[in-house]
Amino acid sequence: MELRTIIAERVRQLLIPALCLLVMAFFGYHAVFGSAGIIAAQHYARQLGVVTGQAERLAVERATLERRIALLNRDAMDRDYADELARRVLGLVGQDEYVVSLPPQNDAPAQ
Incomplete structure (x- = not known):
């Protein structure tokens, strides 16, 4: 050959x-x-953890806002809360009144 x-x-x-x-x-x-490879899957898992944390925090914030809105409902309005809100937001304070701002209280008792 x-x-x-x-x-x-x-x-x-x-x-x-x-x-x-x-x-x-x-x-x-x-x-x-690749875009659906092992490294991308790990990146997506980390992003999912971050987004899940944000979603939980926003759910708590939403529940808080819903409670505050419920206090302003016409059928069951909390007059003290409405008065407090008007004074704080609109600055409606009489000449002989003082506004004392307190830090938010925690639900746990002080030790």
């Missing part, structure tokens, strides 16, 4: 395994570094 035929036969023998190796490398790379 001549050298050219030996080389051509050897190339044909290695062509399919080489292509298979390239395809496997392509899919392996994208399985790790």
